[in-house]
Amino acid sequence: MIGIGARANHPVDEASVPPQDMDEKLFRWSGTGPIGNFQRGIIRAPDINAARQKIETQGVDIAAISQEQQKKGLQRLRISERALPTKISVFGHKVNPRSSALFTRQLATLIEAGIPILQSLEVLAEDSTSDQKVMAKIAKNLGEKILAGNTLAEAASNFPLVFESLTQQLIKAGEATATLDATLHNIANHQERTLELKAKIKKALVHPIAVLTIAAVVTALMLTKVVPQFEQMFRSQGKTLPAMTTFVIELSTYMQNYWPHALATACAITIVFKIIYRRQPAFTLFIHRLLLNLPLCGKVITANCVARFSRTLATTYSAGIPIADALTFAGPVTGNLVYQHATQQIQHSVAHGESLHAAIAQVGCFPTLIIKMIAIGEQAGVLDTMLEKSAVHYEREVANTIEKLLPLLEPAMMALLGLILGGLITAMYLPVFQMGSVLGG
Numbered sequence: 340m341i342g343i344g345a346r347a348n349h350p351v352d353e354a355s356v357p358p359q360d361m362d363e364k365l366f367r368w369s370g371t372g373p374i375g376n377f378q379r380g381i382i383r384a385p386d387i388n389a390a391r392q393k394i395e396t397q398g399v400d401i402a403a404i405s406q407e408q409q410k411k412g413l414q415r416l417r418i419s420e421r422a423l424p425t426k427i428s429v430f431g432h433k434v435n436p437r438s439s440a441l442f443t444r445q446l447a448t449l450i451e452a453g454i455p456i457l458q459s460l461e462v463l464a465e466d467s468t469s470d471q472k473v474m475a476k477i478a479k480n481l482g483e484k485i486l487a488g489n490t491l492a493e494a495a496s497n498f499p500l501v502f503e504s505l506t507q508q509l510i511k512a513g514e515a516t517a518t519l520d521a522t523l524h525n526i527a528n529h530q531e532r533t534l535e536l537k538a539k540i541k542k543a544l545v546h547p548i549a550v551l552t553i554a555a556v557v558t559a560l561m562l563t564k565v566v567p568q569f570e571q572m573f574r575s576q577g578k579t580l581p582a583m584t585t586f587v588i589e590l591s592t593y594m595q596n597y598w599p600h601a602l603a604t605a606c607a608i609t610i611v612f613k614i615i616y617r618r619q620p621a622f623t624l625f626i627h628r629l630l631l632n633l634p635l636c637g638k639v640i641t642a643n644c645v646a647r648f649s650r651t652l653a654t655t656y657s658a659g660i661p662i663a664d665a666l667t668f669a670g671p672v673t674g675n676l677v678y679q680h681a682t683q684q685i686q687h688s689v690a691h692g693e694s695l696h697a698a699i700a701q702v703g704c705f706p707t708l709i710i711k712m713i714a715i716g717e718q719a720g721v722l723d724t725m726l727e728k729s730a731v732h733y734e735r736e737v738a739n740t741i742e743k744l745l746p747l748l749e750p751a752m753m754a755l756l757g758l759i760l761g762g763l764i765t766a767m768y769l770p771v772f773q774m775g776s777v778l779g780g
Contacts, residue, residue, distance in 0.1 A: 363383040363384060363385055364383065364384065364385070364386070364390075364406055365381060365383060366383075366384060366387060366404055366405065366406050367380075367381050367404070367405055367406075367515075368380060368381075368382060368390070368394055368399075368401055368404040368405075369401075369402050369515045369516060369659075370394070370399045370400050370402045370403070371399065371400045371402065382394060387404060387406060390404060402515070402516075402517065403514070403515045436530065436534055437534060438471055438473070438474050439474065439501050439530065440527050440530035440531050440534065441471070441474075441527075442463065442471070442474040442477070442478070443506075443523050443526050443527040443530065444523075444524070444527035444531075445463055446459055446460070446463060446478075446523055447519075447520050447521075447522075447523030447524040447526075448520075449463075450519055450520040451520035451521075451524070456485065456491060456519075457482055457486065460478045460479070460481050460482040460485070461478075461482060463475060463478040464478040464482065466478075474501075477498055477501060480494075480497070480498075481494045481495065484497065490511070490514055491510050491519070492508075492510040492511035492514060495507050495510055504668070505655065505668040506526055508655070508660060508664075508668070509522055509525070509526055509654065509655065509658045509660070510522065510523070510526070512658040512659045512660050513658060515659070516658075516659050518658075522658050525654050525658065526654070528654075529650060529651070529654045532650060532730075532734065533650070533672075535734075536646065536647075536734055536737060536738075539737065539738055539741055540639070540643065540737070540741065542741070543639075543741040543748075546745070546748060546749060547748055547752055550752035550753070550755070550756055551752070551755075553756065554755065554756045554759050554760075557756075557759075557760060558760070558763065559594070561760070561763050562590060562591040562594045562595075562763075563594055563595055565763075565767070566587060566588060566763070566767065569588075569767045570588050570592075573588075573770055580770055581766075581769050581770060583765070583766045583769060584767065584769050584770055586766070587763060587766040587767065620676065624676045624677065624680070627675045627677050628677050631677060631704075635740075635744060638740060639737055639740050639741065639744070640675065641706075642733045642736045642737045642740065643674075643733075644673040644674065644675045644678045645678075645705060645706060645709055645729070645733045646730050646733035646734045646736075646737060647669075647672045647673050647674065648670075648673050648678060648682070648705075649709065649727075649729040649730035650726075650727075650734070651665075651669040651672045652666065652669045652726050653723050653727040653729075653730055655668055655669070656722060656723050656726065657723035657727075662722075663686055663689050663690045666682055666685055666686040666689065667686065669682055670682030670683060670686075677704060678704065681702040681703075681704050681705070684698070684702050685698040685699055685701075685702060688701065694717055695713055695717060695722070696710050696711075696713040696714035696717060699713060708729075708732070709729045709733070712725045712726075712728060712729050713725060713726065713729070
């Protein structure tokens with residue numbers, strides 16, 4: 340038998356289960372041990388009755404037992420690189436991720452208040468506010484699935500774009516350990532903090548993008564509307580123009596004659612870049628590694644990846660999911676292929692008996708601080724707490740770095756805008772300043 344006597348915080352990993360006979364099946368179980376401690380594990384048996392008998396002979400009071408489907412398991416689950424999509428389409432409508440997080444929080448609160456799951460879903464299904472209408476329909480559908488005999492995790496699997504694989508597994512763990520309310524609160528915390536972190540990063544990018552857009556529009560207008568007027572005046576003089584003025588005039592002529600070609604070329608380059616980026620892992624890895632090495636921005640990206648890694652690992656591990664399985668989810672949510680590959684290496688090392696902090700130290704892309712905090716957590720038996728603290732630290736580091744960068748970005752962007760527009764104006768007025776040599780004065 341596999342998993343009898345496993346501690347609640349250190350459940351047996353599927354990778355450690357020996358090969359099974361053709362007639363035996365895998366059963367995942369959880370329950371209370373002889374001394375009242377929570378236990379969980381995996382057992383192989385011909386059927387569920389035989390599995391139950393084997394477990395009970397060890398003095399375990401079984402709380403939940405279910406068969407693991409063949410060719411399924413956490414190692415095969417994959418989730419999107421982004422922790423939360425920008426928009427989710429359900430029932431032909433768009434669902435904001437904040438609505439999904441609010442739904443999870445409300446459901447957790449209702450269950451925590453002692454309201455049965457079906458009644459809680461009925462309450463949420465009656466929500467008619469404009470931003471929660473789709474979630475109300477989902478709540479109604481979840482209630483119907485549960486009435487038909489499904490668990491909440493099984494019902495949630497019908498909406499994979501709203502309830503990701505990570506969320507489904509957390510709900511499943513919460514149901515198995517009778518801690519569904521706490522688990523749902525953790526899921527809501529995870530979603531809200533992920534959204535908050537994304538919002539801060541987007542806020543930092545708004546100003547530079549706006550300034551660059553304005554610079555591009557003003558430059559295009561000057562090249563196509565203003566420069567041609569100066570060109571006619573200079574051409575009528577028949578004198579040699581400065582090299583800077585000549586370059587701007589030639590650029591203006593090109594923009595006027597070939598702007599459709601230039602626009603088409605820019606669009607084509609963008610499309611080709613996106614196709615290669617999405618379909619060529621080697622190119623994607625190169626871009627992600629390049630971003631990590633950028634000055635200033637690279638520090639923010641690294642802290643963001645580590646924060647997402649820590650937050651996801653803390654949430655999944657505290658829910659009772661084995662650490663090797665939790666790592667399956669922690670990699671993709673970083674949004675960076677360098678950290679995804681590193682997480683796969685960490686997962687392989689942990690599955691072969693390596694401690695988590697030692698496995699993380701070997702990959703070489705994680706800060707020393709998180710390695711030390713995880714080492715302390717493993718030694719003291721408070722790994723989930725230390726992972727939570729690591730997540731909070733790096734989320735705060737992202738916010739602080741952004742707050743420091745914003746005051747620097749504004750003058751830098753204004754200087755760039757002034758340099759572009761000032762260069763164009765100087766190029767046009769340079770012949771006037773050189774009136775004696777250019778205009779024959």
